[in-house]
Structures are given as structure tokens and as C-alpha cells.
Amino acid sequence: MKIGILGYGNLGRGVEKAVNANPDQELVAVFTRRDPEGVKINTPSAKVLNASELEKMQDEIDVLVICGGSATDLPEMTPKYAAKYNVIDSFDTHARIPEHFANVDAAAKAAGKIGVISGGWDPGMFSVNRLYSHSILPDGKDYTFWGRGVSQGHSDAIRRIEGVLDARQYTVPVPAALESVRKGENPELTTRQKHTRECFVVAAEGADKAKIEQEIKTMPNYFADYDTTVTFISQEELDKNHKGLPHGGSVIYSGRTGDKKHVIEYSLKLDSNPEFTGSVLAALARAAYRLNKEGQTGARTMFDIAPAYLSPLSGDEIRAHFL
């Protein structure tokens, strides 16, 4: 199947790597809203084209993986391109999912295409695990812990503070909370009891570090509700030790059948958040292609897609290897 990628940031590069690792997929082109001349990709056989070319490439692209931001890009882009292509996105603005799903559904149905939204690991694989657990054990409670991993949104928030040159923020689950949940104790946990936030900050020469630290720790929504540590380091140290984008976390479900306890845990330890997310999106591109070949149309999430559609193997093969 022939794949296009729209947007070439960290996630777009992750999808590119994943598509190139899948023998049944071929990257045809990366589409960008920037000047294509300035975008260098890692796939010699693929083109770099301006996004406007997508107006007329329906014969050359089976599935378009849209790698934009959830705040402003995807609400506009995914319905727009679902009207021409099978599309995949990783939309993660929870409150706007009903609206986004409805918009993509209408566009995809009218065009006879499939639009898979909110793919990745959270939303994505974590969501699927929450759903399976609740469906199997209706009497129970799910807990999601993120990290240890880099939050790009929180890192960006620190960078916007005056006197900050660079920053990396790690989200870290509180070990005691994890342990209690894993034991099936069903604790009630506040935001502060679930995660801590570790900030590594490069300050400009002469900047007021005490003021920066105070500003971080009291920032509403981002840090004020957490136990936050701030460590000032040099740019060299940040570049050396904090350049990766590791992430992960756990969905833990603590359920019961009468007096019997059952604990289900799905956990991820990822060296690269965008490369893993990109790998999920590439598998979903395969699913979208196959669903559409069967004549299915409209919006889907991972909830609506049988696991077998993500695999390149036949039903006989997956039953032989994985059952």
C-alpha cells in the first residue's frame, strides 16, 4: 500500500521510519506546508511535496497519515483530507473528540473513505486496554500513569519563561501510588499523589534562577498541582543527557469478581515516543487500507478495529503464531 505523510516533525519522521520497516508499505511522498526544498527526508525513493499537491494525488496515495498538532492542525486537516483519502491521525484533545469524530465521519462517508482518529498509545493502545478491562470486569477502576518520560508541552511551557534558554521536563509516576494500585488497593489519588515533575533548565547568563524556579513551580495547570523539582544545568549537559524523547507509562485496572481481586496492567517503556507512536499509526494505515478495500467507510478509533487488521499476516498465520 502506498503511504503519504503530511507534516514532517518528530511524529512524521517516526511514521517514515515505521513505514520503511513494513515490507507491505511504501512511502510515496512527504507533504509539507513549508517550502519542500528546505525539507530533507530519510527515504531516497520518496518525494517531498507541498501540501497543495494533495489536491490531485488520489491515484498515488492509498493512505495519508496526518502528523499535525491537535490544537489547531488536526481539527481542520483530518476532515479536509478524509474527503479525498483514507486518513490516520493522533488527535488527543479529549474534550473535542465527539466533534472531531463526527466531522471526520461525515467527510469520510461522503468520500467513501476510512478515517482513523486518535491513534497512538494514549489515546490508542492505552485506550484499548482501558476498554478491554472494563468490558471483562465491569466492577473495577482504571488508573493511568505516565512516565518516566519527556512531556514536550511542559518543556515548551518552561522555555517560554523569561531567562530560560532551553528545558526538558520529565513526568514521573509516584512509586508509592503505583505500588498501591498494583496491589489492587484501589486508592483515591490526587493529581499530586500520582505524578511528580522533574525540570532540567538552561538559564541565560545572569538570569534570576530563584525567580525562574518559582515561576515554574507556581505555573497553573502545568506545575502548580504537582511536586516539582527544578535543576539548572548547562546547555552541554542538556544536549548530552536529555536530548531523547523517551516516554511510557502504565494502564492498571483493578477489578473484582465478588470477593476475588484481579489486576490487569499494560505498560510501555519507550526509548522514543514519536517513533513508537509513528509505528502505531503505520499499523493503523494498514488497517484503514484493508477496511476500505472491504467497502467500509467513515470514522473509526482503535476501539472499532479488530486487532487482526493491524497485522500484515493472514488469519491462518496469526492463529498459528500468536494465539
Place this chain on the structure above:
Amino acid sequence: MKIGILGYGNLGRGVEKAVNANPDQELVAVFTRRDPEGVKINTPSAKVLNASELEKMQDEIDVLVICGGSATDLPEMTPKYAAKYNVIDSFDTHARIPEHFANVDAAAKAAGKIGVISGGWDPGMFSVNRLYSHSILPDGKDYTFWGRGVSQGHSDAIRRIEGVLDARQYTVPVPAALESVRKGENPELTTRQKHTRECFVVAAEGADKAKIEQEIKTMPNYFADYDTTVTFISQEELDKNHKGLPHGGSVIYSGRTGDKKHVIEYSLKLDSNPEFTGSVLAALARAAYRLNKEGQTGARTMFDIAPAYLSPLSGDEIRAHFL
């Protein structure tokens, strides 16, 4: 939806408990090959009937959950009843799955019914996790560890030894192996390096304990390939400390995107193996009912069923709660 259960051992009782915890399901009857008079169930509103009644209850049962053994019961029963009902089983004889799938598929298609085979946790949820992981990260390797938990097959094997009155066998993962796999080290592990076996044995008075221990430890297939410990205890102690059927385990997938490592783990800690397995089968009964209502027919495994079908909630609700 109206549920029937065929077979009332540990698993049948687990399904009964699960069905009674699902407000959208009603247990209509338990069917047994024994004398129904001698079978006492935990659902006052349900009947106990002889299995022969299944010849004529198509109007009263939407889904029949078949709780028989994989060795001889299910290969015969599941196709037989798929010719009359939507059916669910937990068939786990790996080598015979292609044949079983084909038999159930033919019977279910001819009858316009759905037959879900090999439901539970392994095969079942563990299988689904192996498939998702391989589909997302094609460059990787899966490891399955079972336990700590009671193996009923191994416990039975010990009980057949002369001089043994009762026994419980626990399968236990080797901590060093688990740790290495969780670190993404991709070790090659022999059978002995993955699991140990702990046996608690009640010997008859005057029995030759040394001989029993030797016989257990050298039993081919069951124990000879493992580091096995044998502890003789009294019947009272066995009844007090080893009467439960806890189980669980982990599917760990160690994958890569180029130079980046990613570790995915799905793990279960279950107070009751049959009650958890029964809960999976009850959720699959819901899925089978809904698939069949849509006009789908034939054999399925959990690979072929979108997660949403297992949930009693609507698409809007699951997107709102779990995505």
C-alpha cells in the same frame, strides 16, 4: 441477551458469576451431561437442564458458552452446537486450532451463527497483546511468562502418582529471566530458565516420600525440564493455604525501531483463574450476539473482533470514557 452455559465445573461457575454481574445478560440455564438433579447452581432464576435439551432451545438461548475440556469435549461440542447457537469456547490445544477453527467455521456459517473459539487470557488477551505488539513493531520478540499460579494439569499429574493423596502445583516465573526481558535484553531462554515448578504434596501414611519426589522431578514433559521443588504438607495445610486457583502472568514484547528499544508488557494477577476466564467468555458472548445481530456468521477468535464489541456501552460512551 439470554445466555446458556454448557458444563458446570470451575469455568462454568466463573461464567455464571460473570453473566450475573452483567446487567445486559441473563442466565437462562446451565446444561449438564450429568443428572440435572445433582447439580446445584448459584442463580435461582436459571434452570439446570440435561444437555440433550439443547436440541430444542434455540428460541430461548442467544449465546451458548461451552465450558468443556480442550482434549476431547470441545473438538466435538463446539462445532455441534455452533450448528444451532452462537457459541463461545476456550479451546487451548494449540496444534489443533486450525482444524477446530475450520470445523466451527463450517458449522456456524451453515447455521447463520457466530462461533468464537479460544477465548480467555491465554489463549485470549495474551494472544491479542502478542498480535498488537508484533503488528506495531515488526522488529521484535515476544516472551510469555505464566504464574505465579496453579496449573491444574500439573496438579492432576502429581495426584496420579502412587501414594499421593492430594497436590497443588504452582508455576513460577524465574525473576532473573523476567528482569532481563523487561530490560529489553532479548535473552535466549531455555524452558528451565523461564519457569520453576513448586509442588505441595499430601502423601498417604507410610508412603515413600523420596520415591514420590523422585517420580515428580523426573516426569517427562511435566517436570523433567524444570527446576522443581517438592514440599510435603498435611491435607489440612493444603486445604487451608492452597485451595484457591490464582494465576496470571505476563506477555512481554521487546521491540525496536532502528537503534531505539521499546518494551511492551501486558500482565495479569488473578485471584481466580476460572472467574477471570469466565469474565472474558461473558464479554465475548456479548460480542458474538452483536456480531450475529449484524448478520455476521462463521468462526472468530479475539483477533477478529473489534474491542468495542465486548463492551455494553455505545460508541459515543466508550469514546467519552476510555479514549
